[in-house]
Structures are given as C-alpha cells and as structure tokens.
Amino acid sequence: NGSKWDLNLGLLVHRRVCYLLGSCHVVTTVFPSALFSFLSVQTFDKILIANRGEIACRVMKTCKKMGIKTVAVHSDVDANAVHVKMADEAVCVGPAPTSKSYLNMDAIMNAIRQTGAQAVHPGYGFLSENKEFAKRLAAEGVSFIGPDTHAIQAMGDKIESKLIAKAAKVNTIPGFDGVVKDADEAVRIANEIGYPVMIKASAGGGGKGMRIAWNDEETREGFRFSSQEAASSFGDDRLLIEKFIDNPRHIEIQVLADKHGNALWLNERECSIQRRNQKVVEEAPSTFLDPETRRAMGEQAVSLAKAVNYSSAGTVEFLVDSRKNFYFLEMNTRLQVEHPITECITGLDLVQQMIRIAKGFPLQHTQAEIPINGWAIESRVYAEDPYKSFGLPSIGRLSQYQEPLNLHNVRVDSGIEEGSDISIYYDPMISKLVTYGATRAEALKKMEDALDNYVIRGVTHNIPLLREIIVHPRFISGDISTKFLPEVYPEGFKGHQLTATGRKELLATAASLFVAAQLRAQKFLGDLRVSNTQQERRSWELCVELEKGVHMLGVSRSGATYTVEIDGDKLEVSSDWNLASPLLTVTLNGIHRTLQCLSRNAAGEISLQYLGTTFKLRVLSKLAAALSVHMPEKVPEDTSSILRSPMPGTVVAVSVKAGDTVAEGQEICVIEAMKMQNSMTAAKTAKVRSVHCKPGETVGEGDLLVELE
C-alpha cells in the first residue's frame, strides 16, 4: 500500500496547486481525535456522490483521504459550486429544480455509467432513502453506500417500522385506541400504559380536546370529559389513551452495522433544540442520559438494526420524557446531518466506515472500544432571518465569508465559499459549525468564540439565535426539550437583550472605533500640504445613539488605547484598530471580545455585531448632535396598504384581483420558499388597488406584491 499512498499524496499535492491557481477556498476538516487508518484496505476506485453542498464535500474529503476518486453531480446553477470543484470529475444532471437534477435518477444513472463509478454515496435527503434508487443501482452492479433495499423499505414505513420495533423489544409509545366501557376500564388502561397519559376523542384532530392525567382520579375526570365530547361533538365513541410524553427530548442513537451481522451503537446525540421540527443545535453526548439509560437505548437501537439486517450507518430516534423513559420514534437509514458530533466524541469517520461496510468489510471495532471522549456541539448555520418565526429563509450572494478555522477544536462542514449564491432552489444551510472540548463548558465556550469569529456577509443568517441559545441558562443547565424555543421566546426571538455592562461595552467600542476612523482619515501619506499647525487631538466629546437612548461620552486617547467615560464609569478599550478587517477584536477593561463591524458610514452610523446580535449605533460629535435637533423627521412609508414579500420565493397562488375588497387578515397570496408555504394576509380592510405578482413568478425579499387603497 505504500506506493499507493505516495501516488495519492502526489495527486493531492497536484490538486492543491490547482486550487491555488484557481484560488479556490480549500475547506479543511478538523477531527479532534483522528484514529483513522484510511489506506489500510482497498475499497473502491471511484465513488459518485449523488448530492450537493456540504454533505457532498464532506463525503469527498474522506474519499480523498482513502485515495478514492470522486465524481460530483450537479445542476446547471451549481456548475461552480464547491463540491464540483472538489471532485475529480463532475457531471451536470439537469436544471436547477431538484426534481430535474438531484432527484433525476435517469440522469444520475447515466452519470454513473459515463464515469464508471463503482459505488454511490447518497449523502442525506435527495435519494438517500429511496429504495427505487438503491434497486436500480443493485441492478447495474453498483454499490449503494447505505443499507440494503429491505431495511430502507422497512424503516421507511411509519406503521411497519413500529411493528418491527415492537417485535425487537424496542420501547414504543404505548397506547389504546377504541371504545372504553367506563371510567374503571380507562383507569386500568392508564395503569397499563403508565402515567402520565393523554386522553382524547379519537375523532378529534391534533391536540384538540386533549387532557393529561397524572393519576387515577385525573383519568376518571379525563374519561368523563372526553367521552362526552366524543359523543356530542363527533358522534364517535372511540377514545385514544396514549402515553403522554412531558417535556420530550429528542435523543438519537447512532448505529453502525456491517453485512456480517455485527452492529455497534456509537452513543447518543441530543437534538432537542428545534424549530418547526428542524434541528438547530445538537450535542453529543446528552447531559440527560446516565450510563444505564444510554446502554439501554443503545442496545435497543442495535437490536432494531439487527432485526432488519441493517448494514451501514443509521440513526434510531427516540423521544425521552422527564423520567428518562424513552420511546422509539423512527429510524433514519442514512448518514445524518449531525453525524460530525458523533465523530468528534468517538474518533470514528462515519463516511469511511460506511464505505468499508459497503465493500463488505466487517466492523473494525467492538462495542467496548467505542469511547465518549469529551463533548461536541453542533450549530446549524442557516441563511435565514431568525427574527421571523425563528428562521425564514433568506437568499443572496456571500459577499464576504470567513469560517472561524483559525480557532482550535473547531470543525466547519460547508459546501460554499466566498462568492457563492444561496439560492431559492436548495436548502438554505450555510454550514455546520462544530466545536469540541474536553468538557461541555469548554465546547460551549469554544462555540461562543467560533460564532463571534464567523464572518458571513451578503445574506441574513441565524447566528444571533445560535449565539443566544448556547448562553441561555436553561440550555447551559441542560434543561431543554423540543419546546425550548417557544418556551424561552414566547413572543418570538428578539435578539440579545443588552445588560447595563453590555451596553457600556458596546457604546465604548463604537465610540473608539469612530475616533480611530476619524484619526485615520487625517493620515495622508507623503502629502506635504497637510497642516502642521493643527494640534493633534487627544480628547473627544461624542454623542452615541443606541436603541433610542442617547449617551454623552468622553473619549481620550493614549496610543491604541482609548479611555471612554460613560456616566461616570471609565472603560479602557484597546485594539489594533484595523479598519479593513471584518472582525474587530478589542480588549474592554481587560476582557477580550470579538465584535464585527458590519458597516460604518460618513454620517456616523455604525453596525456592530456584539454577542451574535447586530446593533445599530450612531456616533456624532457633540456639535453635530446638538444641531441634529433641527433636522426634519422623515415620515416612514405607510406599510399597511403595501404588501411586500417577506422573503425570496415563488408565488404559488394569488387569491385577489384589483378592485376586490379584502378583510383584515384575509389571505392575499401564498409564497413558497424552500419547501415552505407562507400565506400573506391583508393588514387592514381595504380595496385592492393593484396586484403586482402572478402565480409561478419568483419574487425577491421586499418585492411589492399587492397594493391596497
């Protein structure tokens, strides 16, 4: 194998040179504990990755380490994407819409034939859990890097998977659905299930008429109400009594199984922080599980995997209640988005393992060899506006982009680079930011630093939300559930709320930055016509506006250190005052902080990203501030009669036409973005003056949709 290693090293070096010439951004991966022996066995010569974005890049990185050639597929708009540049070969499989490209099996099969790829890694999403695709590959003798068709099918069906799980002695949510004779029978059923239970009319949809019972008495009461409601409202006597899972956590077990009947569990991932059933922050291990529960969950997960002859990497998802009872939810028969945190704590490369397994190699490890080393946290960085229902998609071009890879123990899985477009066609995920530490506290601190050092410009992103979650007392104490976000932010996310100290830090930084810029503006190089008679200023009186508050500040300078006086307090601010860098690293009274200056203009307006949230400030000289009282108030545009698109997307339906009268709250049109439909409603009762969109049209954020009179 030695010669092959040399050969591949040569190849890598060659490609790196190409990168330099093409000046592409090379994303490096950090595995905290690298135990890999990549070139120990011969697997495949060439693998096609039937995916895009970060996961395609992720898979290719391992392929490169294993000396495997890679083939990318891409849609026409992705022709310049990072995953295409990273691959040894690339094939265009169709136009932008996923149904015509990344889901286009014919085109992908052609690409396989054309390139002679021996195996396909499907990533996640797209064709990863498509049994038809796995079948077609098998028919052509191409390896599918994932489980076999049987397992995909069995676990893909909600009802069947539960039955199999039950048979494999995996905990499922216990329940009863049918006619309950009387209250005594209800109590008997409830006791069989175990408290707490949820009682409701079978015919009632969703959580309607749902009652929670924690003891026999409450069960009787619940039975009385629900059976009355069932009879009167629905004319259907059937009741549903089911285990109620209070404060449910979403905890999943990573499993790895080979084609020889061996299976391992690689510990858990805590994925409770979610919005709209999509995970936002994940960690491994979970603060909640004790070793016994972990082992019990792991063993059940392995027994489920064995029950379906599972091979490859898979994930068994559980709901866990406040008493550590856990219940099977579903099994994902693919590589999971959040797999990096498992890699961090176990030291395994899951993609490498999947490739080995697909080739038919047995597992390299025994259960006893699977460690939990340290703690890993993953934040999903999305191009979305966290101030709109915890995240509405946003699009745009990444005009500046810099991953915090200068920090140790930070891994960034991304498939984009500076200049990339986040388009309406695909998932708006920018990257997965993973930090690692010996302890959870260390990993969390690293996450704070990493988020502060992450430069993303050109698209709206959710770093404000991520940065707030990871420092929230409830999150730090581990007191989380899938309802975390709506519980912590019942009014919606509003950004970081400044403390008195924080406010002072922010004001002092803005004032110092303003002065630094003013001083720099006087530095003309080699110009003999700059005044020599003017004294260099040493102190400034400034007025800084922040969140409608006006503050008078005194600033004095000594070298690169500014002393800022705010309401009798003194803050020392020092920095290198590099006005070109997007990052602004300052020391405030001895405390290091990394802020970002998003914009700064001649009129004294400064946007600073501080603790994740963007704050708008205005710094004026004392004179300018005093005179600004005379400036006329500008009347903002009346927005109640104008409906603008809150995000970029496609108009699915328009329900009104010019001349119609609409009532307040009535639907006017529907915009679809990233598989999400959003109903746009009228802000007031009025006549429609004009309609500026029609179904099928794409609209940008802020585009005028409808005007009312």
Next chain:
Amino acid sequence: MAALAAVRRCRVLLHGAVKSSFRGSPSQPRSYSAGRLSVQERIERKRQAALVGGGQKRIDAQHGRGKLTARERVALLLDPDSFVEYDAFVEHRCSDFGMEADHNKFPGDSVVTGQGRINGRLVYVFSQDFTVFGGSLSGAHAQKICKIMDQAMLVGAPVIGLNDSGGARIQEGVESLAGYADIFLRNVMASGVVPQISLIMGPCAGGAVYSPALTDFTFMVKDTSYLFITGPDVVKSVTNEDVTQEELGGAKTHTAVSGVAHKAFENDIDALLNLREFFNFLPLSNKDPSPVTECHDPSDRLVPGLDTLVPLESTKAYDMLDVIHSIVDERDFFEIMPNYAKNIVVGFARMNGRTVGIVGNQPKVASGESKAPIRYQHLISKLYYCCLDINSSVKGARFVRFCDAFNVPIITFVDVPGFLPGTAQEYGGIIRHGAKLLYAFAEATVPKITIITRKAYGGAYDVMSSKHLRGDVNYAWPSAEVAVMGAKGAVQIIFRGKNNQADAEAEYVEKFANPFPAAVRGFVDDIVVPSTTRRRICRDLEVLATKKQTNPWKKHANVPL
C-alpha cells in the same frame, strides 16, 4: 429690525467682556465716536453682529425649516477651530428702496466666506446665509465669493460652495447680475485647476443655478433643496403645467431624472459629514497627485468570490458593484450619480490607499430603462443589458474628464454588448453623446487600467478605455468575449441566407466568444484569474505612478458637446 435686535442682544452678551469701554456713556450705545476705545467697541459689535446673521428670529425660522445656519454648516464641514473667516465686515452698497438704512445693513452681508481644513487639508468655503435677505446675491456677496475663489486659484485648493439663496438681490438690479457673471467666469477659470463642489442646501433658482452647474460636483439635500431655472408659478403661466417645487427641481428629480445633481443626502448634517468623506478622495489641485491615505487592506488580498461571479450564461446578469466593492480598499466606494443612468457605475475608491476613479458597465441594469414603456421592459432587459446609451455616455464622460483633469487614475470594468439601438437613441443623438465618452477616454493621460469581465462588443469595446485609446494595462478575465458583435447577429450577416446557421453560430462562439482573439493581437495584455485582479491593479498603479504623457499643444480641445 431683526438685525438691530441682534446687535442689541450681542451687546448684552458682551457686557461683561467689554465693560470698561462703556464707562461714562452707558446710556448712549449707538454713539459711534472716533475715539480709540470706540473703534474697539465697534469692531466687537460688528463682529458679533456678523455672527448672528439675520438675527435670532430668522435663525429660528431657518431651523424650523429643518435647515442649519450658514455658520453652523461651516462649523460642521470643517475641522474644529480651523475656519478663518474673510470679509466679515463687508456690507452691501445699495442705497435704493431704503436699503441704505442701518437696520438693512448686515456685517458680512448674506454670505460667510473663508478658508479652513478638512482632515488637515486646505479648502476654501462660501456658505450663503438665508437669514440675511433670503441669502440673495448682492454685489458685495458676489465680491466675497470671488475673493476666496481667486485665492483658491493662487494657492491651489478646492472650493466648496454651500448654496442657500433666494436668487438675485432685486434691489441692486444689474449689479447683482454682474456679480453672478463674475462668479461664473471664475467657475470656468477654476475648472480643471482646483476641484469645485456645490452643495445645494436650500433654494437655488434662476441664473444662480449656473454656478453649481459649472462646478465639478453638485450635491443636494433631500426635501429642503431645489434647483430650477424658473419656478412652478412661471412654469404654470408659460406652459400651463402644474408642478410642485419638489417635482420640478427637488433632489429626486435632479439625481434620478435630469442628472443635474450627482448625489442627494438625507439632511444638512448627513450631507456635510458625507462631504468631508468625499473631500478626502480629491486631490487639492491639478498640480497635486491623487491623495494616498493610510490603508489597512492588504494590497495583495485575493478575492476568491470573483472567480465565480460572472454567470456561465452570457445573457445572465450580475452586479458590477459586487466586483467593485470586493476589489477596492475596505469595500469603500463613493458612487457618483448612483440613481442616474444606472447602466454605468462611476465613483471614487482607493487602491492601496490611493484614490482612483472607477467606471464600470452595470449588467444588472437595462439601458434606457426609464424611457422604455413598461410592456417592453422585459425584452429590453434581456437583449440590452448594460448597453451604452445617451445618459450613461454623458455620465461616464464627465466623470472620466474630472479624473483626468485631477490626476486620478482610472480603472474601467467592461461588460458591454454595444450601444443601445432604437429611434429614441438615434433621434436623441447617441452618436454625438457616445462620442463624448470615446473622446474622454481617448484624451485622458492619467494611468488607465481596464478589465474586461465579459462582453466587449463592437464600437463600445473601443470606447471603454481600450488598448487602442492608450489604455496602459488592459486585462481580460477568462469569461471575456471581445468581438464585433454577438454570435447570432454576426452569423446572420456572414452566412446570410445559408442553412447551417446553428453550426456557424457554434463556430463563431468557439472562435470569438473568448479572450483569445484580443489576446493574440496584444489588445489585452494578459488573461488573468479574476481573484488576482486587486493584487494586479495595486501593482500596476505603483508602476504607473510616474507615468508621463502629454497631448499635443492646443488652445483647447473641441469635445463634441
């Protein structure tokens, strides 16, 4: 009366300071005896009177309109304590219509003039005082302005005018008109010698508008300034058009429709602070080099995003501002005329600290946008992205000529499929207007660096600072296509009436839709990786800093106006 009141008020203020001078005659404040103390007193009185212009009542009224006073403006514009005032004692000389009365005399009259510093660099300033006779222009007023302009010419320093004037001082009649002409003449003499900037901060109507029009840059304040030859009343009586002041000559009209003004700002403070920023880009005179400021942005910074910026489909748009922002120092670009003829982008930026002028075709915006009926706009935007048209040619030409006059190197980003076709353009004189841009680039002797990002077709290729017009360094990105016209049009002409048009088109694309035809002839100096563009430009500017080129002697050139 107001002036009188103001004088009295000042006396009260001064009471403490000059107490001794009133000894013996406190009940006779207006006794202008010839004694030594009395002169001292008079000097102070006059000086203090000059400081309050038309008096507190008029100052309050000025503030009530959302405007600052002439002196407040000067204080904000210049470095603290740097203003040196001239002619605070000048008074008007009119003796008709009761103007000779004491209460109608204001020390300094209706304009504040002098010199000062902006970030340490010399500038001459006049600021019209609306509180004195509505800022109207008297002979004395004009004389004051002329004085500082003359001195600015002598020492080679820019002139900034802060305009806020109701027009001519009607009481003075022809003397006022003479005053305007004196200023116009100096504007013309100073043109190309020192930069001249006008900031319109109130009314500027009638003949008065021609002074800003003759200066290099005209900026406006939104909602509180307007410029027109004749006001709405006269318009109504002559053409029967109903139009408001704002519609006729407001900031929006002049920055988006007429192209008279180069930029508009939110209010007085915003405008003055921006003017300070803008001033830092300018050389002090035609004998000074383009200024170089301390720069924190590495000159060899790569811009990886540029490698994927130009879309693969040659009809798809991208934003030239993305190119400009990412290449220049610190993404700092002061765009000139951002809302007019948006299909060409012009403005100032810095490369490794040195001021440069940037000219770029804007593929994001269709040419002739405002003129085409809405129903044809989609056609036009598809076919004629970033064509040169009348307005963009004029906008570009004026900017290039400013840069050339003041030693500012010009960097041109080219993506141009040609000149905009159509009767509107031909009847409008696209031939003579397009010639202006051609003329400007051709005559310019400052360092000229050109980057062809995509299309450079036809005559427009020649115009856009091509090698043939003495471009010093001309680069092509790999996406560049230098050709006489697009493949489709070319094939229709070459193979007229033949069947194999598709094949011929493919052949044409293969042959011409790439940078090679230009590169093999040396019409571009190199084909460069886009991400290295900043590094290359910075190095080239360093080399070209000592460029010396002169045009043949002539009395003056004859640009096709």
